[in-house]
Amino acid sequence: MARAGVTVGRLAEAAAELADEVGLENMTVSELARRFGVKDASLYSHIRNAHELRVRVAVLALAELADRAATALAGRAGRDALIAFADTYRDYAEEHPGRYAATRVTLDPETAEASAARRHSEMMRAILRGYALAEPDQTDAVRMLGSAFHGFVSLEQTGGFRYHPRGADDSWRRMLDALDIALRNWPAPAADTSD
Amino acid sequence: MARAGVTVGRLAEAAAELADEVGLENMTVSELARRFGVKDASLYSHIRNAHELRVRVAVLALAELADRAATALAGRAGRDALIAFADTYRDYAEEHPGRYAATRVTLDPETAEASAARRHSEMMRAILRGYALAEPDQTDAVRMLGSAFHGFVSLEQTGGFRYHPRGADDSWRRMLDALDIALRNWPAPAADTSD
DNA sequence: CCATCCTTCCTAGGGCTCCTAGGATAATAC
DNA sequence: GTATTATCCTAGGAGCCCTAGGAAGGATGG
Numbered sequence: 221m222a223r224a225g226v227t228v229g230r231l232a233e234a235a236a237e238l239a240d241e242v243g244l245e246n247m248t249v250s251e252l253a254r255r256f257g258v259k260d261a262s263l264y265s266h267i268r269n270a271h272e273l274r275v276r277v278a279v280l281a282l283a284e285l286a287d288r289a290a291t292a293l294a295g296r297a298g299r300d301a302l303i304a305f306a307d308t309y310r311d312y313a314e315e316h317p318g319r320y321a322a323t324r325v326t327l328d329p330e331t332a333e334a335s336a337a338r339r340h341s342e343m344m345r346a347i348l349r350g351y352a353l354a355e356p357d358q359t360d361a362v363r364m365l366g367s368a369f370h371g372f373v374s375l376e377q378t379g380g381f382r383y384h385p386r387g388a389d390d391s392w393r394r395m396l397d398a399l400d401i402a403l404r405n406w407p408a409p410a411a412d413t414s415d
Numbered sequence: 416m417a418r419a420g421v422t423v424g425r426l427a428e429a430a431a432e433l434a435d436e437v438g439l440e441n442m443t444v445s446e447l448a449r450r451f452g453v454k455d456a457s458l459y460s461h462i463r464n465a466h467e468l469r470v471r472v473a474v475l476a477l478a479e480l481a482d483r484a485a486t487a488l489a490g491r492a493g494r495d496a497l498i499a500f501a502d503t504y505r506d507y508a509e510e511h512p513g514r515y516a517a518t519r520v521t522l523d524p525e526t527a528e529a530s531a532a533r534r535h536s537e538m539m540r541a542i543l544r545g546y547a548l549a550e551p552d553q554t555d556a557v558r559m560l561g562s563a564f565h566g567f568v569s570l571e572q573t574g575g576f577r578y579h580p581r582g583a584d585d586s587w588r589r590m591l592d593a594l595d596i597a598l599r600n601w602p603a604p605a606a607d608t609s610d
Numbered sequence: 611c612c613a614t615c616c617t618t619c620c621t622a623g624g625g626c627t628c629c630t631a632g633g634a635t636a637a638t639a640c
Numbered sequence: 641g642t643a644t645t646a647t648c649c650t651a652g653g654a655g656c657c658c659t660a661g662g663a664a665g666g667a668t669g670g
Contacts, residue, residue: 223618223665245440250656261658262619270657326574337578359581360589364563366575367590371566372558379521380561383532386554394555394602395562402597407589418636418647445627456629457648465628613670620663627656634649640642 224258228266231256232276239277239318247318249273274325279335281319285312286336289343298350299400305347306369306396313373320373351403361403368399419453423461426451427471434472434513442513444468469520474530476514480507481531484538493545494595500542501564501591508568515568546598556598563594 234255239247249270253260267273285308292304313320327335344362353361372392375381381388429450434442444465448455462468480503487499508515522530539557548556567587570576576583 226618248656249658258618259620260656261621264658265618324569324573324575329578332578356581356585357589359579360586361593363567363570363576363583363586364590364593366570367566368559368563369566370570371562371564374519374569375558375561375565378519380519381558383524383527384536384554386551388558390551391555391558394552395559397602398556398559398597401600401602402593405596405600407592407596421647443627444629453647454649455627456631456650459629460647611670613668615668616666618663618665620661622660622662624659625657628654630653631651632649633651634647636647637645639644 224256224262226256226258226263226266228276231263231266231273232280235273236277236280236316236319236322239322240316241318244274244277244318244321247273247277274322275327275331277319277322278325278327279331281316281323282336282340284316284319285309285323286339286343288312289340293343293346301347301350302365302400302403303396305343306365306392309369310373310376310392313377317377324370348403351406353403353406357406357409361406364402365399368395419451419457421451421453421458421461423471426458426461426468427475430468431472431475431511431514431517434517435511436513439469439472439513439516442468442472469517470522470526472514472517473520473522474526476511476518477531477535479511479514480504480518481534481538483507484535488538488541496542496545497560497595497598498591500538501560501587504564505568505571505587508572512572519565543598546601548598548601552601552604556601559597560594563590 231252235247235252238252238255242251249263249267250260252273253263256263267276289305289308292308293301296304327337341362344365345358347365348358348361351361372395376388381391426447430442430447433447433450437446444458444462445455447468448458451458462471484500484503487503488496491499522532536557539560540553542560543553543556546556567590571583576586
């Protein structure tokens with residue numbers, strides 16, 4: 221019987237496709253095997269378990285997204301960079317919901333280290349160079365941006381903005397403007413603003 | 416054979432407990448049945464399917480969280496209200512991860528309408544009274560706050576802040592300060608959106 | 611060219627999940 | 641006390657994840 225040509229790489233790629241189609245939680249080893257014309261048990265020669273599959277999709281997505289973000293960031297600084305970066309995230313999440321969801325899979329330290337995760341935070345820090353923030357404010361700002369971007373995309377995808385006529389695009393733009401302002405007026409350390 | 420005393424209410428309560436213990440995606444009808452000393456098939460006299468269970472946990476959690484937030488908000492305004500509200504969210508998510516995750520389950524319109532979801536957005540709007548924002552800016556601001564809160568909690572829970580020594584608590588405080596500043600300096604509507 | 615070895619695939623099967631169908635019994639209403 | 645309804649049961653189908661053990665493809669080396 222001819223071999224199906226399954227490799228870990230193709231498996232991860234197909235898993236990412238499948239996750240985008242049916243959602244990460246409905247991405248199953250069985251369905252993946254079916255798409256390769258192979259019994260599900262056969263895939264366990266290539267992967268340890270279903271979780272590894274999710275991890276591989278996560279790693280793949282993190283790299284893809286980092287590449288896109290890097291391209292978007294080229295030649296931009298300050299507010300322009302912020303917006304370009306944020307839009308890249310949101311567009312990617314819309315285009316590849318399964319892959320995007322996978323980026324939130326918790327990775328073990330070694331996998332995380334080998335992944336593009338560091339590139340992501342470094343790009344965020346690069347953006348913040350336009351705002352002159354020292355540590356630990358820079359880390360705090362990175363976390364705020366990450367929270368706002370991911371939170372918005374997450375709420376949007378779960379339908380949280382569905383019950384109000386205001387367009388999500390418009391809210392997104394305004395949020396980015398507001399974040400830009402927050403970064404430019406970054407609060408002084410622990411000054412008790414008594415008002 | 417004596418009845419186990421299963422009701423939809425107790426089911427939802429037990430499901431919430433279970434979700435907090437094992438995570439929402441590991442909360443299963445079978446395990447729930449086991450805890451009631453009943454066969455899994457028996458539960459289908461009370462609920463239609465597993466999804467309904469998740470929805471019931473979501474509704475329960477939204478109500479609980481709204482109650483807590485309302486209490487925290489009492490007698491506070493402006494920045495104080497913002498912080499009290501945000502802390503309520505984050506504390507609840509830490510205390511009840513399964514319930515919190517359920518609040519992100521997509522509800523059908525009628526269920527959403529009957530849930531405490533509206534109370535949540537109304538509380539956010541109440542907070543924004545301290546910042547004098549007119550529509551649609553108010554909606555945009557509500558979405559920004561929701562995004563930042565949920566995003567932070569989500570990243571924190573999936574371990575996104577694990578690879579840097581800076582404490583998450585500190586970043587959280589600073590993010591709230593920054594959001595307060597963003598609200599007080601809310602951007603003027605874009606003059607031109609042509610680029 | 612042939613023997614060897616590793617990889618990839620198979621069948622078989624166990625255990626868990628969700629869920630349906632149909633029947634029995636407990637609690638309640640009349 | 642009987643009829644009704646709600647709650648529980650057993651039985652079973654289908655899908656999922658995963659393991660064990662075996663067969664065959666494809667490469668390697670004599």
